[in-house]
Amino acid sequence: MLPAILFLSLFFLRCEAQVCNGVLGEPVLKVDFGAGAGRGNPVPVAETDYLYTSTYALLYKQYTIVNNTSGFYSQWFNVTDHTGNENGYMMIFNCAAVGDILYTKRLSEICPNTTFELSAWVLSLLNKDLLTGIDANISLSVETSSGRVLKSYNFGDIPTTNTPEWRNFSLYFTTPVDQTDIIIKIINHAEGGDGNDLALDDITVRPCQPDLNTSF
Numbered sequence: 001m002l003p004a005i006l007f008l009s010l011f012f013l014r015c016e017a018q019v020c021n022g023v024l025g026e027p028v029l030k031v032d033f034g035a036g037a038g039r040g041n042p043v044p045v046a047e048t049d050y051l052y053t054s055t056y057a058l059l060y061k062q063y064t065i066v067n068n069t070s071g072f073y074s075q076w077f078n079v080t081d082h083t084g085n086e087n088g089y090m091m092i093f094n095c096a097a098v099g100d101i102l103y104t105k106r107l108s109e110i111c112p113n114t115t116f117e118l119s120a121w122v123l124s125l126l127n128k129d130l131l132t133g134i135d136a137n138i139s140l141s142v143e144t145s146s147g148r149v150l151k152s153y154n155f156g157d158i159p160t161t162n163t164p165e166w167r168n169f170s171l172y173f174t175t176p177v178d179q180t181d182i183i184i185k186i187i188n189h190a191e192g193g194d195g196n197d198l199a200l201d202d203i204t205v206r207p208c209q210p211d212l213n214t215s216f
Contacts, residue, residue, distance in 0.1 A: 020172060020208040024117055028110050029184070029205040031103075033065055033081070033089035040065030040089040049101045050093060060192045061096035065089045069199070075131040077164040082121040082201035090201040092125065095136065096192040102138070103186045103200060106145070113177040115208040118142055118151075118184055119170040123199040128160035133195020135159055138186060142173045145181040150174070154189055158198070166201075172208060 033040055042052035042065065050063040056071045058064060067087045068080045081090035093102055103120075110116075124136045135157035142150045151173035158167060175182060184205065190196045 020117060022209050023211045025207040025209045027204045027206045029107055031203040032083045033091055035085050035088045037087060047105060048103055058094045060094050063091055063093045065091055075127055076125040077127055079164045082166045090199045092199045095188045095196040098189055100188040101185055102188055106183050108181045110180055112175050112180055115172055115174045117170050117172050117206050117208060119204045120186055121166050121168050121202045123164055123166045124158045124160055125197040125199055126160045126195045127162060129162045134190055134193050136196050136198045137190040139189055140169060140171050141185040141187060143183045144179050
């Protein structure tokens with residue numbers, strides 16, 4: 001396939017499962033995959049169900065870390081990462097099966113009995129004007145270290161578009177009074193095939209705190 005040749009302007013959309021009735025504090029987790037020339041290094045094996053590749057032929061259940069999508073499939077948008085830093089990396093996937101874990105991370109020693117926001121930015125790579133394909137579909141999930149689900153939300157299909165759109169997906173969860181370790185998961189909820197290719201960036205977990213500047 002021929003590489004896409006143009007960088008397109010981006011739109012940014014936000015999709016929330018609920019809202020914070022205060023202000024969001026500094027992140028206790030921030031994953032932007034770093035920055036650099038050429039391909040980025042793979043994430044630890046335990047953090048994804050997918051296999052890393054350094055080629056441009058991104059096959060089913062494979063991912064790579066790049067700062068732009070130039071050189072990949074001609075039906076994809078040619079985009080840079082969401083963070084916007086120089087040569088910033090993002091994680092891109094050729095999604096394969098419902099239930100695959102795209103990214104997961106264990107957080108230790110966070111505050112118990114506290115409400116947090118889990119947030120991630122996702123972009124559907126397929127240009128619908130060039131190919132009609134399967135819409136991406138993800139869920140966010142938060143579990144205790146023993147596997148008890150604290151919060152999970154499926155955001156439904158991410159429609160393919162003719163302009164690249166970074167979309168923010170977020171949910172709020174509250175840690176139990178007796179738990180300081182949690183596991184976050186970003187999960188694929190669409191079948192593989194033509195389409196269901198996506199980029200992931202800027203994963204954060206931030207506490208929801210009282211707004212001390214609110215006037216009464």
